Amino acid sequence: MDQPVLDLPFDAEAMLPGLRTWVECESPTFDAAAVARMMEIAARDLALMGARIETIPGRMGYGPCVRATFPHPNPSMPGVLVMGHLDTVHPVGTLEPLPWRVEGNRVYGPGVYDMKGGNWIAIEAIRQLIRAGIATSRPVTVLLTSDEEVGSPSTRDLIEAEAARHAVVLVPEPARPDGGVVTGRYAIARFNLRATGRPSHAGARLADGRSAIREMCRQVVAIEALTTDAVTYSVGVIHGGQWVNCVATHCDAESLSMAKRQEDLDAAVETMLSLRPTGNDVQLEVRRGVTRPVWEPDARGMELYGTARRIAQTIGFDISSQSAGGGSDGNFTGAMGIPTLDGLGVQGAGGHTLEEHLLLDSLVPRARLLAGLLQVV
Template sequence: MTNPLDLPFDTDEMLAGLKPWIETESPTFDAAAVNRMMDLVQHELAALGARVERIPGRLGLGDSVRATMPHPRAGEGGILLLGHMDTVHPIGTLEKLPFRVEGDVCYGPGLMDMKGGNYVYLDALRKLLAAGVETPLPVTVLFTPDEEIGTPSTRELIEAEARRHRFVLVPEPARPDGGAVIGRYAIARFNLQTRGKPSHAGWQLSEGRSAIAAMARKVAEIEGMTTDDCTFSVGVFRAGQWVNCVSSVCDAEVLTMAKTQDLLDEGVARMMALNSDAGEVVMEVRRGVTRPVWEPDQPGTMAMLALAQEIAGEIGFEITGASAGGGSDGNFTGALGIPTLDSIGVCGKDLHTLNEHILLDSLVERAKLAAALYCRLGA
């Protein structure tokens, strides 16, 4: 049998394959754009001989792609490769952050989070198939469209698919030290709205009750609740259309991260307690999507980490394992108790910014890791 660490992975070849992925911009809220990305990956999976299904999107979001890779026991539960194809970068970001290589770094929107990892783990399957290597377990690939907004439309799909499998691989970007994630903190989202009373800001300012001013005061209060173990962040603030009008409606969105379920429950209670219809400005708080705590140190996941560490040692690098914030679809599979290894994708920096980039050396390194994991899990 071919040693998966000897497969002919090539950085330039992977960069050529990644370029159209990155240049197919796919922000979550643009379903048509996400679906163009799904078209691209669906074609590549079909070219590998996979049985590919297109699962229609819902809630106004994009489609998902599920592929059953060629295998004598194809369709049986084995290894699930789980990734998202949506990004936080709006259409047009390529003008400011073009796909480009500079020295030992490659830049591009969504390259680190998480198209780079998805591509690398798919390339490992491509090389294994080309070499005629049969993995011990069949592999299923599931790419989804909505992770960046908390996975509101595909959580049930992910959980149902994961339950059929023995192992889940999530090639989200590696932690800053190159390590994997073996547990994740809980995440909750909230939608806030203040409603006041409109008036002409120049003529009858005193008659109005500003929803913007009320929300601004709440922003300071909410972010002031942050501790090391439970954080509160206001990431969206929308209001106003005319500067000469006292705004009667203001909307905001809040993200809460907590290290334990008890802390999350406390954080949720504090946020919901902000609901108020007393006074002249109403504050409404609605709870949005939630990612459950994925408790670390589960035996199945720790065994996966030990295997990854053994493989990494053979390749020539180290992988640590730790619980982390940030949230991913690994929260769902890990919380179900399914052995899950997360953040085993490419190494890089500045995800979600106009400086998002990966380290070129991590492409071949992580492809070898992926190929060996496919070949040794379940062996």
């Protein structure tokens, strides 16, 4: 890494106005129009930097994606893919209880930590390199996707196809709590469950009915009791019934399992798909949803981490490497065997909550780390 990268004029305060625009454009996964508005803002910012912009239409009811390709003296060589998502878990209106605000070293807002802040510093790293006339080692493509928070059901094929054309993948998901980066992620599987009972009038003929809600509650308790050190089972979504005076005919739920090893997740999948109703007068259907494969650290990925660590030490800090739970799109590229480094984004806490925030003093060193990587990998 050349000394000019260390001298690039990164400024945390100067990064905030643009990031604020991104954060205040709320973009929950299930609101395709809101995600599209966010993609338009990002596409314009990238176009102003000189990137060639392609908007990729959404499918399956999700929003579009944006691919930005930057000029390079050797455009045909395998490049660096900077990959992030712009969808969030926060519904439109979250800005009221979680407004953009800066309080000391904390910057709050929906999606500011997971992962608009990380995407923004990655783009800032590219911007500073361009302004300084410093060439990246390889052509750089930025891919911004629309459905990562629900497991990337509509974009996995796009992610894998794009990654296959690149030599390295950098993912600015949030840093680990100690500031470390991610060199592997656990396997994750989602499941959709439906219980079907028998309706009746809850006041006049309660005994004639068989409640789908009651059946699902029994299943939830049984499912979560399956959790071990090897694999977790949790139910995070449940919907049932329509009228309080009717015994519920249907109840739907979504379950997630996570394991450090693929064989443990495979066993969990078999367990979930073999679930049966607790009685003969109710029905239970279990369907497998989105799966993220296990991404295990490998030699080329650890070599990439070693490069990042040396850059970080030159800047003035250190980074650990970790395998992590909580899937990302790095699961896909890492499992493909493409050298992938994840967790390169901002430090902070409170992701997916009304306390979500990043640490202001992490913006410059993390952006500088990304700029260094883009120059040498």
